[in-house]
Amino acid sequence: MGIDPGLTRCGVGVVDGSIGRPLSFVSAGVVRSAADDDLPVRLLGIEQGIDTWLDDYEPDAVAVERVFAQHNVSTVMGTAQASAVAITCAARRGISVAMHTPSEVKAAITGSGRAEKSQVQHMVARVLSLSAAPKPADAADAVALSICHIWRGGAQERVARAQQEFARKLELARQARGR
Template identity: 55%
Template sequence: MRVLGVDPGLTRCGLGVVDGGRGREVGCVAVGVARTPPEAELPERLRDVADEVERWLDEHRPEVVAVERVFSQHNVRTVMGTAQVSGVVALAAARRGLPVAFHTPSEVKAAISGSGRADKRQVTTMITKILGLAAPPKPADAADALALAVCHLWRAPMADRMAAAQARSAELARNHRAKLKAAQQAAQRSAPRTGGFPR
């Protein structure tokens, strides 16, 4: 499976493409950053990010897009920009019929380093080692994008199994309710009627 990982941001949007093999085998295909000037107007910056994301989608043809889930920060302006870029990325993927998966920073850190509290330097060190890269990806946004892609590759099989188990459980529950209802209706039909006057 080929995954495009996206670490959304207006000034720097990390992009990383990773191929998954058997088990936990992963390989880096491409890594980079889409940049926009802070002095530019918001619509122009979003357009530029969208153009670059679409170029990556066309060039690398991923099967799924993994995006960092926006979380609450003290800087509301930063959160808004990150959320807007996430929306642009999701839209570009949806137009190509690609599924989009969102992962929290703690999920990514835990998948890559074993600790949901790892810092950016630890994540960069681990993703460099996991992918066998000659040098750490820079800036950190690029490393985070690769980490998102690897996180999805490693978490997706478990998530699929959980979703299948939940669907099976829901189906069994529906069948049980249907049988129970049918049994109750049958019991009501066969119950002797009482009351009334003989003719």
């Protein structure tokens, strides 16, 4: 499951498959929050929306777009906050969470880290044998993130090791807090 975080719209995309095998499109959509609600209500709505997606699809891994402070300053705080909610939702279930930058996603999908959005969407449709990329754009971005994550995942052994390491740290963190 890929998540393209945003306070107003979080893109979510689910792709099934593994490296070296054809990938198949499962689902894509958007978790929205209303701009005129207070921040706590918005974050809570995003949490509930992401939890519903995790309940429905039980992904093996979650990939979240890595947010940079250099981007548009007016929206970056909200994006960082939405990403924190999404990451915590997945981590709470013990699902491994990876982060990829927008240029890593573009490079994985099109071969160029500076590809146009339209080129990424074209390749997403092609890779998944769809007549067009999922809509809206945030959903397509999240699907691209899922594909990127599978293709960058490398050997299954490496993924399994990372998940074990993650589970170990999670357990240590829980023990440290006595819960």
